[in-house]
Amino acid sequence: MPYFLPLSEELSYEKINEKDEKHIGPYFLFVGRLEKIKGLQNLIPVFKEYSKAKLLIAGDGGYGKTLRKLARGNDNIRFLGKSNHRELRKLYKHAIAVIVPSICYEVFGIIIIESFSMKTPVIVNNISAPTEVIEDSGGGFIYNNNKELIQAMDILRTEPETRKSLGEKGYEAYRKYWTEDNCLKIYFDLINKIALKKKIDITVKETFTSEQPTFASSATESDIKCRY
Numbered sequence: 001m002p003y004f005l006p007l008s009e010e011l012s013y014e015k016i017n018e019k020d021e022k023h024i025g026p027y028f029l030f031v032g033r034l035e036k037i038k039g040l041q042n043l044i045p046v047f048k049e050y051s052k053a054k055l056l057i058a059g060d061g062g063y064g065k066t067l068r069k070l071a072r073g074n075d076n077i078r079f080l081g082k083s084n085h086r087e088l089r090k091l092y093k094h095a096i097a098v099i100v101p102s103i104c105y106e107v108f109g110i111i112i113i114e115s116f117s118m119k120t121p122v123i124v125n126n127i128s129a130p131t132e133v134i135e136d137s138g139g140g141f142i143y144n145n146n147k148e149l150i151q152a153m154d155i156l157r158t159e160p161e162t163r164k165s166l167g168e169k170g171y172e173a174y175r176k177y178w179t180e181d182n183c184l185k186i187y188f189d190l191i192n193k194i195a196l197k198k199k200i201d202i203t204v205k206e207t208f209t210s211e212q213p214t215f216a217s218s219a220t221e222s223d224i225k226c227r228y
Contacts (some may be wrong), residue, residue: 027054028123029095031088031111034061039101039125044071045145051076053157055099058083058091064077092118096163097140097156099149100124109133112140121163123152139170139187 028047032038040057044067047055057067058080071077083091092098098115102125109130112122120175122140124130134140156163 018131023055024056026052026096027056027094028153029056029058029091029098029115029120030101030198031058031091031098031114032100034064034067036061037104040067040105041070042103042146043099043101044074044077047071047077048074050150053096053153054078055078056091056095058088071086073138088114089118092120095120097153098122098151100126100130104128104131112170113174116167116174119164119167119171121156121166121170123149125154133173137170137173139166139173141166161219191199 003224015054030038030040030043034057036041040063043055048071052202054076057078059178064079065108068079070077080091092115095115098120100109100111100122102109107129109124111190112124112130112133115122116137116139122130122134124134124142126142126144131142134142141148143152170220
């Protein structure tokens with residue numbers, strides 16, 4: 001199955017409004033495990049010199065103690081620890097952008113589509129699959145070094161229309177490719193194509209909702225008939 005996010009009305013972009021924000025000032029956001037492979041040890045020194053916005057770090061992990069020591073004495077960098085889903089949605093929506101500084105090869109960046117679902121652009125280090133998501137969606141920037149990272153940060157911080165445009169592109173890609181309904185449709189279409197190729201008659205009756213797929217059948221959750 002491809003990656004997807006359930007489309008929850010309660011936690012949708014429209015439901016997370018300004019009154020939920022704590023008004024901590026402009027900030028960039030990192031979300032993920034605090035491990036060396038995530039690259040925060042390269043991002044923290046940038047924000048030691050970058051006073052125009054804060055860096056909020058949501059997550060925990062075995063490398064956290066080292067990272068906190070690295071950021072010690074800098075009020076511009078805040079460690080939030082683990083956050084629940086609702087708290088993360090608020091953080092995503094009000095961030096200038098989410099930064100993904102990973103230094104390892106990753107199959108996919110679920111953080112990216114979580115950010116896209118809140119119309120927030122993403123800045124990613126130029127390595128592995130996350131760059132492809134940005135290229136295909138147009139929902140952010142890719143950087144190769146700290147100079148390019150800071151340039152991207154400055155653009156999104158000072159050009160609200162650019163931020164809005166990239167956020168909308170990311171959101172459109174999320175709705176098209178990574179919602180639960182669309183992913184399940186693609187999945188069942190693929191099953192049908194494989195079945196036709198193998199000359200198997202498969203009938204799957206499905207009814208999709210915004211919360212959770214349900215299968216229409218009088219006998220079981222799925223009505224799957226195979227004839228060889």
